[in-house]
Amino acid sequence: MDVYERGLISETPQSEEEMDVRKGPWTEEEDSMLKAYVNIHGEGRWNSVARLSGLKRTGKSCRLRWLNYLRPEVRRGNISLEEQLLILELHSRWGNRWSKIAQHLPGRTDNEIKNYWRTRVQKQAKQLKCDVNSKQFRDAMRYVWIPRLIERIRATSESPSGQPSSSSTTTYMNSGSNITTSQITYANTTGSVQVDPSLLPELSGTSSDSLDTQVSSVSDLTDCYNPQSASNNPNNLQNGSGLCAENLAGAWRRDGGIDFQATEEQSNGWLGGGDSLESVWNEENIWFLQQQLHDEV
DNA sequence: AAGAGACGCAACCGCTCACGC
DNA sequence: CGCGTGAGCGGTTGCGTCTCT
16 A cells, blocks of 8 residues: 555645655665665765655654665564573663664664564563563563573574473583573574673673662573473472572562562473473463562562 | 454654764 | 754554454
């Protein structure tokens, strides 16, 4: 359908500036014009682009179209597990700094990441009946969702068929802060991101610009999180051989966090099975988390 | 089969920052 | 130093598609 028919173009301009300014979806012809212009003259000077290329668009509109859609390096399609993990990690550190987060996901745009966060992550918060910025939800992300993603990334990388391996002895119980590259680069098996080697260790370091410095970082958690022992024997959680009992079971309870230790046992398989991100948040888990949240209030 | 509602995404809007004069 | 302009960023909106009833 033509944009004119949909009323997306100002047909009654109020001033000279508004004359003929197009809005709404871009046509293939406009895309071609913008691509051709940028290929010749390069990026930047977006108002000039709008004027000189013959496009009846604002400079802002041209810039947005180029950055989010026309750039050759833009990757489109499903966001991989590794990318999801990075987004969660980076958001926990920087908050809604979408462009900053996007810098660490080659080919992804801030707009795409923002949309992912709104549609996927905020949806989960809504299902849990808690605010996406609440401590409860951040805890859920850090102590359940992120470790679960790491587990699944590992499983995918270790099994050519994509099935989780049952013989792995690798542990996340690193000293310091290297949950990182060697684990994250399994990415290759799913054809996705190369993670900056310096990135994740940085996350567990000093967080002067973190929005929330009172809660231990994700990497702190993964330092003492052992999915193998946890999934093989949930009782290990009680004696601290898997999760750090002091950090998780006790501390979370005391500071008002969620008791995921109990969650893990009672939901029976929190860390097992499931082949999508959403499976981490299946109905049973969400129900139980809600109980936990309400108990805390 | 059709309508309603939910969802995903592209695009716009308004604000802030950086830079040149 | 103040002002104007351009660029960038985060929030919001609206449309097309999908799913459910």
